Amino acid sequence: AAHTSPTKAMKHMGSFGFSLWPVAAIEVYTSKEVDAVNGTNLRLKCTFSSSSPISPLLSVTWNFQPEDLSSHEPVFYYLKEPYMPSAGRFKGRVTWDGNIERYDVSIIIWNLQPTDNGTFTCQVKNPRDIDGTIGEVRLRVVQKVNFSEIHFLAIAIGSACGLMIIVVTVVIICRHHRKKQQERTIEEKLKNIEEKEITPLED
Incomplete structure (x- = not known):
């Protein structure tokens, strides 16, 4: 049988290894x-x-x-x-x-x-x-937002804010008016009671 020398085997392995180098x-x-x-x-x-x-x-x-x-x-x-x-x-x-x-x-x-x-x-x-x-x-x-859309959005937000301010103002005025009216009613009742107490009794 043919015998391969170690030197030839090393050369063969070296060339084989080089061919598989990544x-x-x-x-x-x-x-x-x-x-x-x-x-x-x-x-x-x-x-x-x-x-x-x-x-x-x-x-x-x-x-x-x-x-x-x-x-x-x-x-x-x-x-x-x-x-x-x-x-x-x-x-x-x-x-x-x-x-x-x-x-x-x-x-x-x-x-x-x-x-x-x-x-x-x-x-x-x-x-x-x-x-x-x-x-x-x-x-x-x-999508790009154009100027008209921004303008419309600004108007909508501004209108909503304005409406909220008006509503809050109306509520505050109504509460203030109601409070004043209640105070007047209480004052009138107290005044009537005082008048009855100081009215002299007839003989």
Whole structure:
């Protein structure tokens, strides 16, 4: 039988062990939840850390999943340069606002709509560092309160306060008037009693 030398076995084990050496993981950081007003612009912040130097082949992928959990939609892609979506709800509404040298891969969404409610994902790959976490941002777009609504609300609150003041004033006046009337009644009764007591008896 063929005999393998210890030296060859060590070399074989070394090469086998090297082939299974785990790839370093990349970490991605985002805000978990964000609220924004309808019609405004929002910077979706995403940063990352990597154990490897920044590669020329570093890529960034932003996707979006609506609240109804339908299929993911592409939002933005970066590989050596930014690529904006050519179709879909985010066409013409996304700009690159990151800085790779500062490990920042943020984007800006313009003119937010209620249909933008959902989850945005940010994935970064930096060969050889390609595996790791995917950042998620849950966006909730709230309706903007316009001036007429604020004006109406202010009038309603002011009217309610004015009505309460009037009611309290009327109650105080009524109580004061009732108290005065009771005092007069008591005075009249006392006066009548005194008059009866001092009236001389006829023979």
